[in-house]
Amino acid sequence: MAFLEPHQEVFQMLQTAAALIVFLFPLAYSPGPGNLFFAANAARFGFAATVPANAGYHLATWFMTAAIGLGFLTVMDQTPQLFAVLKTAGSLYVLSLAWKLVRAGVLSGAQEPQPAGFTDGAVLLVLNPKAYVIIALMFSQFLAQEEDGRLLPVLLITTVFTLNNLLAFTVWALAGGRIAKLFRTSAGARRLNVLFGAVLAAVAVWMLLP
Structure with missing residues (x-):
């Protein structure tokens, strides 16, 4: 029944998806750092700006997920210092975005914040x-452990993960x-800058926690 094998493979892929x-679902839709980051930006600048x-x-998610599925995480396991550096750098980067947003809301003559x-x-x-x-x-x-034929399952899982996210x-x-x-008035915009700057700062701290 060789003619059934392609159909079985498709069925298995649909089951996996x-x-x-x-x-x-609970990982993607719960209020994690990424969700809060984009919600805060949309609240300040509107949905289109995000x-x-x-x-x-x-x-970046698609390429990084595919790379991990194909073995990138092995390199990360062998260099735990790199993991710590990325963690700190990411937190500081988001914290800098938060600071720019807060400053735009409280300093006179400050530049308009950018999304x-x-x-x-x-x-x-x-x-x-x-x-x-x-x-x-x-x-x-x-992902099955065997190395043969891993590319297609990795790409399937990567694409489903990225689209769901x-x-x-x-x-x-x-x-x-x-x-x-x-918040359409200048006073309302200033309050929103400070509020969501604080949200982004909380996201930065969240990223830094173990």
Whole structure:
């Protein structure tokens, strides 16, 4: 029954994708650092302004997830110092974004704050090794141990993970964007700068915790 083998493979891939979505749902939609980062940006600048950073984050997510699935995490395990450096750098980077946002809200004559861009989104993912842990956990559950024929399953898991995460971040950004409509005056904008600067600072601390 050789003609059934391709259909069985497709069925197994669909089963893996469905199980993966169930597994990822609480991780993707709970209020984690990434969700709060994009919700805060959308609340301050509106949903449309978050699209470049969201694109950057998830393009980096796809490539980093595929790399981990194909063996990058082995290199990280052999150099734990690199993991610590990335963790600290990512936290400091988000903290710098928070500081810029707060300063824009309290200093007279300060430059108008800018929303996070494509590069900011990509850097947020690359410098957040906690994301690597989640990705490694996901592969440990859904990727078979044998090396042969690993490329296609890795790409499937990578794509499902990235798209599910993109949807979750979009939902959070849309929710944040609705808040922005309540702050149209300059005084309201200043308060929002300080409030969501504080949220981003909390995200930075969260990223730094074990």
